[in-house]
Amino acid sequence: MISYTDNLEGIGANSLDGFFDGWPKRPTAERHFELLKKSDYIVLAIDDEADFVVGFITAISDNVLSAYIPLLEVLPSYQGRGIGSKLVQRMLEKLDGFYMIDLVCDRDLERFYSRFGMKAAFCMAVRNYDKQAGVQDG
Ligand SMILES: CC(C)(COP(=O)(O)OP(=O)(O)OC[C@H]1O[C@@H](n2cnc3c(N)ncnc32)[C@H](O)[C@@H]1OP(=O)(O)O)[C@@H](O)C(=O)NCCC(=O)NCCS
Numbered sequence: 001m002i003s004y005t006d007n008l009e010g011i012g013a014n015s016l017d018g019f020f021d022g023w024p025k026r027p028t029a030e031r032h033f034e035l036l037k038k039s040d041y042i043v044l045a046i047d048d049e050a051d052f053v054v055g056f057i058t059a060i061s062d063n064v065l066s067a068y069i070p071l072l073e074v075l076p077s078y079q080g081r082g083i084g085s086k087l088v089q090r091m092l093e094k095l096d097g098f099y100m101i102d103l104v105c106d107r108d109l110e111r112f113y114s115r116f117g118m119k120a121a122f123c124m125a126v127r128n129y130d131k132q133a134g135v136q137d138g
Contacts, residue, residue, distance in 0.1 A: 001048045002083060004090055008036060011044065015052045018075050025132035035134070041067070043090045045074065045083045054078040057087040059095060067095045069103040088116050 005011075013033040020026040027035070036042050036058065045055035055074035061067035069091060074084045095101050104123050105113060114120075 002054065002078075002081075002086075003046050003048050004086060005044050005046060006042060006090070006094070008033075008042070008044075011036075011046075011053065015046075017052065019056070019073055021073070021076055023132060025129070027132075027134045031134035035071075041091065041094050043087050043094070045078075045087060047078070055083045055087055057091045059091055059101075061095070061098065065098060066100040066102070067098045069095075069101065072103075084112070085115070088113070092116055 011033075013029040016029040016032045016036075019032055036044075036056065039058040040061045040063065041059040043057050044053050046052070047054045055072075055078060057069065057072040059067045059069045072084065072087060074087070092101065101118075102121075102123075103113070103118075104125055110120050
């Protein structure tokens with residue numbers, strides 16, 4: 001059974017393994033836990049039987065007008081079961097009061113996100129690849 005939560009109660013770095021799949025420099029489980037703690041909004045998908053996190057989505061916000069969704073991931077072996085969709089739906093419900101809700105994604109995910117009423121838009125971005133695993137003193 002997969003359950004969903006919007007807080008870190010009962011979750012630690014040891015509940016997080018296998019994320020940032022395919023990233024050349026993967027954040028450690030400790031960095032992952034830290035970014036979940038520091039995000040304004042999170043939704044986690046948990047495999048109740050295995051008792052670990054199988055998917056997550058984060059958002060950061062000024063809590064006035066805008067929110068940004070930097071990260072969404074479902075562990076590879078749990079993909080294709082609707083977990084990613086549930087995470088997006090639950091996060092969009094949380095962010096419903098804001099004027100702007102933005103995220104950046106590869107073009108092949110346009111169809112996935114458009115299911116939730118999101119529209120493609122142009123973006124500009126900086127990526128410091130040497131910091132991909134997280135800032136050291138963060
Ligand atoms: C994107 C992601 C979160 C979707 O999670 P999921 O649990 O598999 O999602 P769902 O089961 O709800 O939906 C799957 C649908 O998304 C589509 N999809 C997933 N990844 C896709 C990709 N890279 N390109 C195109 N479509 C994709 C699937 O084809 C599927 O479509 P279908 O319902 O028509 O078969 C997951 O594939 C993932 O973690 N990918 C790696 C990280 C990533 O790309 N995150 C998004 C960053 S912007």
